[in-house]
Amino acid sequence: MRFFIENFGCQMNDHDMEKMGSVLIDHGHTPGGGLEDADLVIVNTCCIREKAEQKFYSLMGRLQRAKRKRNLIIGVTGCIAQQEKEGIFERLPFIDFSLGPSNIHRIPEALENASGASAFSAFADNGRSPSLTIRPHNTRRGIKGYVTIMKGCNNFCSYCVVPYVRGREESRASADILAEVAEMASRGITEVTLLGQNVNSYNNGSDDISFPRLLKKIDAIPGIRRLRFVTSHPKDISDELIGCFGTLRTLCESIHLPFQSGSDKILSLMNRGYTASEYLEKVVALRERCGDIAITADCIVGFPGEDESDFEATMRLMETVRFDGIFSFIYSPRKFTAASALPGIVPPDTAHERLSRFQKLQRTITLDANRRMEGRRVEVLVEGPSRNCAEELMGRTRSGKIVNFTGDESMIYKLVDVDIIKGYANSLRGEIPKPEGGKRC
Numbered sequence: 329m330r331f332f333i334e335n336f337g338c339q340m341n342d343h344d345m346e347k348m349g350s351v352l353i354d355h356g357h358t359p360g361g362g363l364e365d366a367d368l369v370i371v372n373t374c375c376i377r378e379k380a381e382q383k384f385y386s387l388m389g390r391l392q393r394a395k396r397k398r399n400l401i402i403g404v405t406g407c408i409a410q411q412e413k414e415g416i417f418e419r420l421p422f423i424d425f426s427l428g429p430s431n432i433h434r435i436p437e438a439l440e441n442a443s444g445a446s447a448f449s450a451f452a453d454n455g456r457s458p459s460l461t462i463r464p465h466n467t468r469r470g471i472k473g474y475v476t477i478m479k480g481c482n483n484f485c486s487y488c489v490v491p492y493v494r495g496r497e498e499s500r501a502s503a504d505i506l507a508e509v510a511e512m513a514s515r516g517i518t519e520v521t522l523l524g525q526n527v528n529s530y531n532n533g534s535d536d537i538s539f540p541r542l543l544k545k546i547d548a549i550p551g552i553r554r555l556r557f558v559t560s561h562p563k564d565i566s567d568e569l570i571g572c573f574g575t576l577r578t579l580c581e582s583i584h585l586p587f588q589s590g591s592d593k594i595l596s597l598m599n600r601g602y603t604a605s606e607y608l609e610k611v612v613a614l615r616e617r618c619g620d621i622a623i624t625a626d627c628i629v630g631f632p633g634e635d636e637s638d639f640e641a642t643m644r645l646m647e648t649v650r651f652d653g654i655f656s657f658i659y660s661p662r663k664f665t666a667a668s669a670l671p672g673i674v675p676p677d678t679a680h681e682r683l684s685r686f687q688k689l690q691r692t693i694t695l696d697a698n699r700r701m702e703g704r705r706v707e708v709l710v711e712g713p714s715r716n717c718a719e720e721l722m723g724r725t726r727s728g729k730i731v732n733f734t735g736d737e738s739m740i741y742k743l744v745d746v747d748i749i750k751g752y753a754n755s756l757r758g759e760i761p762k763p764e765g766g767k768r769c
């Protein structure tokens with residue numbers, strides 16, 4: 329059967345998509361075709377933001393029409409599946425199966441039942457899920473590999489649906505993670521990103537090793553050249569973890585550290601567990617340890633109760649930190665969450681106007697950060713041809729910035745030194761250093 333997986337959402341979802349693809353390949357199915365001609369379409373969903381949910385339902389309308397015209401098996405996985413559980417079959421009666429994120433290992437079973445009278449479903453989320461330990465084939469990403477180290481979250485930020493749809497925190501055994509990374513290294517993967525909703529909580533309350541110890545052990549695996557992790561919660565960044573930056577050979581000089589708001593009143597309403605000044609203390613400690621660290625973040629604008637002074641506090645925090653990049657969103661109420669019942673809804677026009685001011689300022693800060701790279705020589709991991717120009721190559725610095733430069737195909741998947749000659753809003757332009765005392769042709 330030819331399959332196609334449509335994915336919405338975060339890196340965790342990207343990785344779940346790879347896992348599902350690998351399970352399907354192992355059971356004799358072939359990737360290929362698109363929405364228009366695959367025999368099996370799986371839609372891996374996200375309900376973190378309203379927009380992704382709206383896009384999902386509009387895609388399902390298209391798939392329903394396609395199913396009327398040809399034999400097509402349709403499955404829904406991910407957060408919306410988990411959120412709606414059996415209710416999804418009332419809204420989408422034409423789908424053949426629905427699996428929560430902890431049940432994606434059951435796809436073969438779902439397919440066996442696809443011709444049955446009733447749709448197949450699995451939403452259990454108890455104990456260590458086998459889905460956590462599926463090792464995907466590295467079919468899409470060349471020398472980059474992703475490893476889930478934990479799932480779920482115990483934090484219950486008031487706006488976030490993750491604890492309800494991904495369950496409580498579950499960490500994977502360190503021995504299993506280390507074996508997977510070693511096996512990836514033996515396949516030529518040089519950059520590993522550790523994934524989890526809150527990786528800093530890895531193995532909290534367990535006898536297994538802590539997150540910083542895990543980083544140290546991965547750092548010692550031969551063949552691994554770059555190590556990243558996402559996502560971190562500011563309240564859980566320990567001194568030991570901060571001490572890993574600038575010390576571990578492979579640990580890249582970048583961190584994604586969502587701050588969400590610069591107002592203590594809003595942070596408290598969000599149940600984030602830190603104040604703006606505590607957040608800034610972590611940033612100072614990270615920069616003292618590793619001056620070159622690139623810091624990116626998430627921020628929500630227009631949270632219930634946010635007034636102009638709260639928003640100004642957010643803008644001040646942003647200017648103080650001068651982030652390398654920020655993913656910013658207008659707040660949207662999510663099912664189950666405490667914030668959805670909060671008073672003080674910010675009018676949409678006000679929220680949009682604040683987001684636009686916010687993004688305008690961040691664009692200038694990002695551009696400034698990129699321009700400050702001009703004249704520096706950096707190590708770039710070359711990922712392939714540039715998206716904008718097939719004759720050029722594209723790679724990333726250790727700090728995660730995109731660099732486009734002219735080079736030859738033999739450089740793809742290698743680490744090369746590149747001189748940065750221009751910083752733009754979203755990327756850098758580089759050139760291969762000229763040989764000492766000679767001309768480059």
Ligand code: SF4
Binds near residue numbers: 481482483484525
């Ligand atoms: S830390 Fe907060 S925002 Fe992040 S996944 Fe957990 S509940 Fe959601």
